[in-house]
Amino acid sequence: MTAALSFEGVAVRYPTSKEPVVEDLSCSLQEGERVALLGLNGSGKTTLLRSVVGLLPHDGTIEVYGTEVNPRSLGTVRAHVGFLFNVPEDQLLFPNVLDDVAFGLRRRGTDKKDASDQARDVLRQLGIADLAGRLVYDLSHGQKLRVALAGVLAAEPAVLLLDEPTAGLDPPACRQLARMLTRQRAAILVATHDLPFAEQLCSRYVVLERGRIAYNGTEVDLVRRMWGVSP
DSSP states (O other): OOOSEEEEEEEEOOTTOSSOSEEEEEEEEOTTOEEEEEOOTTSSHHHHHHHHTTSSOEEEEEEETTEEOSTTTHHHHHHHEEEEOSSGGGTOOSSBHHHHHHHHHHHTTOOHHHHHHHHHHHHHHTTOGGGTTSBGGGSOHHHHHHHHHHHHHHTOOSEEEEESTTTTOOHHHHHHHHHHHHTOOSEEEEEOSOHHHHHHHOSEEEEEETTEEEEEESOHHHHHHHHTOOO
């Protein structure tokens, strides 16, 4: 079976750095699998996610449903991947919330009414239907984050890359988000520091230390011990 997302011997470095941020990384996600990418600041989580959609160059092989990520394939790859940035302002393009969430659908050719209806439905699932008519710049950080996620989910990508999706959310909103994401059919790789959120959403944990995999498995208690966290 072709993996939804796979990494083989991947190394990623920034143009200004001689040393790689991610090095010799190999793992994969199967269709519909939800995996937490855990690690301290600077461990390489965001760097790895950005390399999947060509925002950073990499050595080794990254594949999305069998399509190797390279400059020639980025259009195909990005059509299958939804990416939530950890700074929502980086992907909110329109002043009005509903227009922003519907943008990906409109770009794909969905007519305006259907795109708006689908966008409203995703906002409802995220518990923020009341924001549809609001202006983006009036929103709190947590609201902007959920609006950005709604725009990603509305396009129904096959692979979801989420970078710190619970940042700025209160505990009830985190639980609601996890429940909503468990209903998604996409393979999900979520970079997070939020272990309770990861435990609610994910069935496997990949822990990065200095750009290398320190653990890849299903035992959350082992992750807790690695981090010195009590159950």
